[in-house]
Amino acid sequence: MGGRIRTAVLGAVLALVLVPSAVAASALPASAAGKPTVTLSKSEAGTGGSITVTGSGWRPGTLLMMLICGQSVPARGVIGGTNSCANADGRAVTTDAKGGFSKKLPVAEPPRPCPCVVHVATVTGEKSEADAIFMVAGHAVEPLPKEEGGGRIAVLTDPRLDGSSGLLTWFGSPPSRTLVLTVGNVGTGPVKNPVFQVGTSHGVFAPQWEEQQWRGTIAPGRKAQIRLPVELSAGAHGDYTVSLRYGGKVLAEQPWGVGRPWGVTVFWILLCVVVPAAVFRAGMAVVDRVRPRRSAGRAGRHRGLRPDELTLRMPWVNAAPRTPADDSASPVPALPWFTADNDPGTGAHGQLSAPQENGPTTQTRKGHT
Structure with a gap:
């Protein structure tokens, strides 16, 4: 009896504690749980009008893009991707410090029929998106396409880019990497040979998508590693983003900085230096060939001179004229340096003598005087 009383009391206490907590949790908005939300001022409007889009729960200071998209419901998202949206009439908005925003969006007809939604997604950074049901008055309405199979792919790990740039990439060859990620089948049916779309975007430009098929089967509840090649154009450099899309929904994004x-x-610097130098040398060779030559006599006379013939020859003193035969036979005499004995200006004792009064030189000088 006492045990039953204690059990009843414990149950009443737990009810008093858990029931208010459950009620409070259900009363909390989705933004309190960290999920972004979007609300509209009108649920229906015609082309040419405008609606006010209000959001909360977003990251502070995040750039968002607002679009009206066709063939979409919040449960399945934008089925055809941004090709189903009125991209020309979209608006960008930046969240405030609390992660909220409010901005007017002009109403325009999307390229696909309704059901339509107002699609809000982040432009840069971590991928976040939210949809709100909206009806474009006067726009066509068609049923949504049926989902093929019961399999659904979800990304289980963060993607990465394997590979490195080689020497050819340094000279402008197309950079290439391999996108690697692990996906799982969260549906009820198998996924056979899924076709993914790999897109590369530069800066704020829209990605360029390319279809790539992965060979294999992913059973329900199983996972598999996907490896898909990614290649940019020749000479590409800067900040790129590699995106993976499946079934019209972007599954993962990975930044890629290309040097x-x-x-x-x-190469261009060397080309600008080498080509002018080669042209200059070719021009000098042409000038050297077409310029006039010197006469044969002058050229021969200059070529015939020997170093010993260009030396300065001093006149020999008291030497008789010699013939060419004597030059070849007799040795070269020494220089005729004057000595004290044979100097005509010295006396008998080797001293200089003064000129005499009756000498011819003195008389000549006097006569002139």
């Missing part, structure tokens, strides 16, 4: 091909720059 500048400096080899191309070095």
Whole structure:
């Protein structure tokens, strides 16, 4: 009896504690749980009008894009991707410090029929999106396409890019990587040979999608590693983003910083230096060939001179004229340096003598005087 009383009392206490907590949790908005939300001022409007889009629960200071998209419901998202949206009439908005925003959006007819939604998604950073049901007055309405099979793919791990740039990439060859990620089948049916779409975007530009098929089967509740090649155009450099899309929904995004091909720059610098130098040398060779030559006599006379013939020859003192035969036979005499004995200006004792009064030189000088 006492045990039953204690059990009843414990149950009443737990009810008093858990019931208010459950009621409070159900009363909390989705933004309190960290999920972004979008509300509209009108649920239906015609082309040419406008609606006010209000959001909450977003990351502070995040750039968002607002679009009206056709063939979409919040449960399945934008089935045809941004190709189903009125991209030309979209608006961008930045969230405030609390993660909220409010901005007017012009109403325009999307390229696909309704059911329609107002699709809000982040432009950069971590992928976040939210949809709100909206009806474009006067726009066609068609049923949604049926889902093929019961399999659904979800990304289980963060994607990564394997590979590195080689020497050819440094000279402008197309950069290439391999997108690697692990996906799982969260549906009820198998997924056979899924076709993914790999897109690459530069900066704020829209990605360029390319279909790639993965060979294999993912059973329900199983996972598999997907490896898909990614390649950019030749000479690409800067900040790129690699996106993976399946079934019209973007599953993952991975940034990719591509270095500048400096080899191309070095090549052009060398080309600007080498080509002018080669042209200059070719021009000098042409000038050297067409310029007039010197006469044969002058050229021969200059070529015939020997180093010993260009030396300065001093006149020999008291030497008789010699013939060419004597030059070849007799040795070269020494220089005729004057000595004290044979100097005509010295006396008998080797001293200089003064000129005499009756000498011819003195008389000549006097006569002139």
